[in-house]
Amino acid sequence: MDFSLSPSAVDFRAEVKAFIAEHLTAEVVDQMHATGTFNDKAFNAALADAGLLAGAVPGYGDRDPIELYILFNELEKAGAPYDGLAVTMLVAGVVNAVGTDFHRTRVLEKLLTGRLNCCLGYSEPDHGSDVASITTKAVRDGDEWVITGQKMWTTMAHVSDWVILLTRTNPGVPRHKGLTMFLVPMDTPGIEVQPVPTMATERTNATFYDEVRVGDEWRLGEVDGGWAVMGVALAFERGVMGGTNPAVPLLRHVRDWAGGAASPDGGTMLQDPLLRERLARTAIGNQVSQLLTLRAAWIAATGGLPGLEGSMAKLYATGRYQQAVGWFQEMAGAEGLLSFGVDAAAADGWIDYDARHAPVTTIYGGTTEINRNNVAERHLGLPRDR
Amino acid sequence: MDLDLTEDQEAIREVFAGFFSYETGPERARAAEPHGFDTRAWDRLMQTGAPGMGVAESSGGGGATLADLTVVVEEAGAHIAALPLVDHMVAARLLATVGACDADVLAGATIIGLALRPPVDGVARTVPTGAVARRVVALDGDALVLIDGDPGDHLENHGCLPLAHRPLAGATVLAAGPDAVDAYRRALDEWRALTASTLVGMTRTALDLGVDYAKERQQFGRPIGSFQAIQHLLADLPGLLDGARLITAKAAWAGDRAVAGQTGMADMGDNEITDFAALACMALVSAGEAAATSTDRSLHVHGGYGFSEEYDIQLYFRRARALTMVLDDPARECRRLADMLLTGQATGATA
Numbered sequence: 001m002d003f004s005l006s007p008s009a010v011d012f013r014a015e016v017k018a019f020i021a022e023h024l025t026a027e028v029v030d031q032m033h034a035t036g037t038f039n040d041k042a043f044n045a046a047l048a049d050a051g052l053l054a055g056a057v058p059g060y061g062d063r064d065p066i067e068l069y070i071l072f073n074e075l076e077k078a079g080a081p082y083d084g085l086a087v088t089m090l091v092a093g094v095v096n097a098v099g100t101d102f103h104r105t106r107v108l109e110k111l112l113t114g115r116l117n118c119c120l121g122y123s124e125p126d127h128g129s130d131v132a133s134i135t136t137k138a139v140r141d142g143d144e145w146v147i148t149g150q151k152m153w154t155t156m157a158h159v160s161d162w163v164i165l166l167t168r169t170n171p172g173v174p175r176h177k178g179l180t181m182f183l184v185p186m187d188t189p190g191i192e193v194q195p196v197p198t199m200a201t202e203r204t205n206a207t208f209y210d211e212v213r214v215g216d217e218w219r220l221g222e223v224d225g226g227w228a229v230m231g232v233a234l235a236f237e238r239g240v241m242g243g244t245n246p247a248v249p250l251l252r253h254v255r256d257w258a259g260g261a262a263s264p265d266g267g268t269m270l271q272d273p274l275l276r277e278r279l280a281r282t283a284i285g286n287q288v289s290q291l292l293t294l295r296a297a298w299i300a301a302t303g304g305l306p307g308l309e310g311s312m313a314k315l316y317a318t319g320r321y322q323q324a325v326g327w328f329q330e331m332a333g334a335e336g337l338l339s340f341g342v343d344a345a346a347a348d349g350w351i352d353y354d355a356r357h358a359p360v361t362t363i364y365g366g367t368t369e370i371n372r373n374n375v376a377e378r379h380l381g382l383p384r385d386r
Numbered sequence: 387m388d389l390d391l392t393e394d395q396e397a398i399r400e401v402f403a404g405f406f407s408y409e410t411g412p413e414r415a416r417a418a419e420p421h422g423f424d425t426r427a428w429d430r431l432m433q434t435g436a437p438g439m440g441v442a443e444s445s446g447g448g449g450a451t452l453a454d455l456t457v458v459v460e461e462a463g464a465h466i467a468a469l470p471l472v473d474h475m476v477a478a479r480l481l482a483t484v485g486a487c488d489a490d491v492l493a494g495a496t497i498i499g500l501a502l503r504p505p506v507d508g509v510a511r512t513v514p515t516g517a518v519a520r521r522v523v524a525l526d527g528d529a530l531v532l533i534d535g536d537p538g539d540h541l542e543n544h545g546c547l548p549l550a551h552r553p554l555a556g557a558t559v560l561a562a563g564p565d566a567v568d569a570y571r572r573a574l575d576e577w578r579a580l581t582a583s584t585l586v587g588m589t590r591t592a593l594d595l596g597v598d599y600a601k602e603r604q605q606f607g608r609p610i611g612s613f614q615a616i617q618h619l620l621a622d623l624p625g626l627l628d629g630a631r632l633i634t635a636k637a638a639w640a641g642d643r644a645v646a647g648q649t650g651m652a653d654m655g656d657n658e659i660t661d662f663a664a665l666a667c668m669a670l671v672s673a674g675e676a677a678a679t680s681t682d683r684s685l686h687v688h689g690g691y692g693f694s695e696e697y698d699i700q701l702y703f704r705r706a707r708a709l710t711m712v713l714d715d716p717a718r719e720c721r722r723l724a725d726m727l728l729t730g731q732a733t734g735a736t737a
Contacts, residue, residue, distance in 0.1 A: 001453065001635045002388040003660075009387070066387060077657060245657060252655040255728070276724035277717050283654045283727055284633075284668045284720075290657055291632035292625060298389050312625035319622075369618070376617035379624055380597050383612040 005066065012055070012067050016074045019050055024080050032081040033340060033353070036203030039084025039117060039156055047085070048114030056085075057112070058093035058236045058300065069297035072242035073290070079249045083202070084117050084156045086241045091118035091164055094233045095183070098221045107162060107183060121151040121165040121184075121207065122230070128152075129370050131166065132175045132227065136209060138167035138182065145182065145219070147212040153364070154207040157193045160186050163207065164233075170224050179226030183218050184209075200356035201340075235307040237365055244293045244317035246361065247324045250354045251282050254328045257347035261332075269331070278327045285320035292316055308379050311371040318361040318368065325351075325358040389632075395457050398450075402458045405434060406465035412698040415705075418468035421540050422548040423518045428469055428494065437494030438487075440475045445482040446492050452576060452645075453638040456583035460631075463587025466701055470515035470548060472580040473499045477523050480573040484530065484561045496520050500577060501533075501552065502713050508554050512541065514712050516550030523573075524554065530566040531557040545708020572644075574713075575666035579641060581709055582634040582666075582673035588709075589630060589673070589680040592702045593623045596684030603689075610687070619683045623676075630669070630676040637665035654727040667723045674710030681706045 005013065023046050032038050047053050055063035056071050068089075075082035092111040095103045110116045127134045136149025147167055157163060163184050170178030184191070190212035196204045221229040258270040258279075269275055292313035296306035329336040329351050338345030339352045346352075362368040376382045391399060409427045418424045431437065440455045441447020450458075459472055474491075477498040481487035490496035499519030501510035510516070510524045510533065517540040522533040531554060538550025561569070597620060600611030610616050640650050640662040650661035659665060681703040685692035692699050710716065 001391065001639055003636045003639050005387055248655075248657045255655065270728070273721055276728070277720040279654075280720035280723040280727065281671070283657075283659075283723070284672055286654075286657045287636075287659055287665075287668055288629040288633050288672055291636065292629050294387070295389055295628070295632060298387060309628075312628060315622060316625040316629055369614075372618045372621035373614075375621040375624055380617075380620055382597065382600060382617050382620070383609055385612045385614055385617070 005070075006064070009064065009066050009070060012052075013070045013074065015050070016052060016071055019047065019052060020074060020078045020080060023047075024078055028081065029079060033201040036197070036201050037084070037156070037159060038081040038202055039159055040081045041115065041117075041159070043081065044085050044088075044114035044117075046114070048112060053089070053112055053114050056089045056092075057096060057108075058090070058241070060093060060096045060108075065297050065300040066294075068241070068300075069294060073245055073293070076242045076245050077248040082242055084159065085114075086243075087120055087156060088116070088118045090233060090236050090241055091120070091162070091183075093236045094164065094229060095220070097232050098229055099183075100217070102217050103183060103220065110161075116161040117156055117159055118162045118164060118183075119154050119156040119160040120233075121154055121157075121163045123152045124150060125152050125206075129367055131230070132179065134166055134168060134179070136165070136167050137171075138169050138180055140169075140216075141213075143216050144213050145216065147182065147184070147209050147214065149209050151207045151209070153196075153204050154193070155202070155204040157186065157205040157207050158195065158203075162186060163191075164220060165209070166226055166230065169226075173224070176227045178224055179230075180223050181220040181226040181229040182214060183220050184212065184214050185218075188212050188214060198360070200360065201353060202357070231307075232305075234366065235305045235310065237310070243361070243365060244289050244313050245286060246317075246354070246357075247282055247289070247321045248286050250321070250324060250328070250350070251279065251286060253347040253350040253354075255279060257332070257351075261335075261346065264333075272331070275331055278324070278331070282320070282324040282327075285317075285324065289313065289317035289320060308374060311366070311374045312379075314366065315368060315371050315375070321354075321361060322358045325354045329355045391457065395454060398454055399457050399461065401434070402436070402461040403464075405431070406461045406467050410462070410465045410467035410469070412466055412701055415466040415468050415546075415701050419546040420542055421517065422468050422546045423470070424468040427467060428497075431469060431471070432494040436471065437474050438478060438492035440479050441482045441487055441492060442479075445485075445487055446489065447478070447482065447487070451638070452579060452641040453635065455580055456634060456638045459580050460583045460587040460590075463584035464591045466588065466591070466698075466705060468546075470497055470499060470518050472577065472584055473515040473519070476500055476573050476577045476580060477519075477521075479576065480523055480530075480569060481532075481560070483569045484566070486532065486560050491521070498523065500573060501525070502574065502577065505554050510552045510554060512549050512712070513538070513552050515548050516552045517541070517548035522552050523560070523570075524552075524557070525567065525570040526554060526557070528564070528567050529562040530560045530570055532560050533557045543708065545705045545712075547705075547708050547712065549712070571663070575637075575663050576641060578666040578670040578713070579634060579637045581713075582630065582637065582669035585670075585673035585677040585706060585709055586627065586631045586634055588702050588706045589623070589627045589676045592677070592680040592684040592699060592706070593620065593627060595699050595702070596620055596623075596680075596687045599684075599688050616687055619687060623680050623683065626676040626679055630673040633665065633672050634669040637662065637669040640665045652727055661726070664723060664726050667719055667726070670710075670713070671716050671719055671723070674706075674716055677702075677706035678710060 340349035439448030501524035
């Protein structure tokens, strides 16, 4: 095995780091947490203008998916607003894999400019993990489809130009077989976006679709072939596109805080043996998470679809992140409860932020239980029980 | 970047998977208890050249890299071989660096071990292979010393390892000074990486045993492996296993690079770690945790039978625990790692 990056990947990483150093200003970070929108259009556009986005679409062109991993990993480690960009590039990858020339011209090329966004419309109020049971319906009317229903957790819908929408087109067949995916322009009449605030700083949305009419050219994949499109999207989503190294900025924040924080036992918190042990355990978790993610990227780079490997990376990384957040918030004591902008907040409020954010990481993008089902059934070959 | 084994390593894996499957395994491990040494398997292993394969060709060995050796010992761990292979390989490489590796050690006719901790009151205590190794290398102050004599009296223990105390009286000094200390530290890091790989092998088999049992065992009219409560206990393990194997492979890669004179770095703030000493420590802690979790959950899935002597999982459970702890408390290993990561001077043996 060889764990060194290729010279071109090393150059790419240096470019990304230089970009981040220049463009990820305190204002950009403050803005993202103040608005709850982890998407910055000017930042995305600058990334595209710097030529760093073309490699960010999974499976697109001849760029190495290791570059895709590098881009999102560097953005995640730096604490940049990348959530909206990751979803947008994921949709770009799906469009590239299953879309028509119309989709490529009208959507993919524009997404690559960094100036437009997509969001994901899979979950509904009554159908989350059991996404194959969704009820938002699309009914054919000549050359058009009429879509009616409601989606939940449509994060970034309020800044998006398109939503990829999973709909039911055939209620008369087993649930996986009657689904169709659409790419719907968000300015189509009949779409309403309502904010859903969360316990962390990030905002998400509920979206409503009232007899939304789109032409058949906006269909993504086959009629009743939506489940296959979902499969492509999920394989891209888990592991490779960020979300597996959230404890890297956490560790940095805690280390920097601990060096200057007085311990009630004397000395600084950085001299506390238990804190040092936990910093090291978190550093180990961060390395292993990185390696599991790199493996998923490497499988994608060598022509595979790393669905299971992505599930393993997500299971491992999110569990470690939550464990670390719990440790460090407790060790920061009462000041570990204080938020951004508050006097004496441990790590300037980052510990409180991570402790608020961490619970969602084992829920979104496929819950821990769904990922365990995947591994149990498809990797270990245990009998299916649903 | 290449996360596959090389062609040569695939061939090595195949040969040694076959060897350990045929010559070792749970029945042989059971027969070797409590002493923890399978004499017949060691004699056969000598014919494969494994004891000296990690020594440089210029010193008469097989010239295998640390990465190659991880492949061999993962298979030894997977088949719970009661053999002092890791300690012998590491100590032989260490001897070669001071020009003291003779033909008997290369062949494995003389077994050599490594004292992992500083001697106390003239005794190297609880040496992992002290009850089977004639010779033991220890670091006494800044002196690398060689103990040579009859193996020590076996100390009955949790994992049925061939543990023994070995007095330093009569030991000869092989080398002394900063270079000797560095060579010994490098050997300890190699021991960490190879023991981690052994633990990865044990993690792998423990998972297989649990999955096989869950598919076969029927309760309430169904295989217990169809219950989500059982599935989810087992489904966390492949990620732990693969993660431990990856970081162990990365440690070995860094160790081989260090031999070639390439120093690594350890930047925890950016999660960029290529330093051998840091990675070896991470690998051991990570593999120890994977092995503990895998053997524990697999044993639990076996129900009462897992606790009984008759079933194999208890062998893996006890051995994994023992191999993880014979060096030190993993928490202390983590504090050592913190010292390396926080000073930014984690140069280990690469300096």
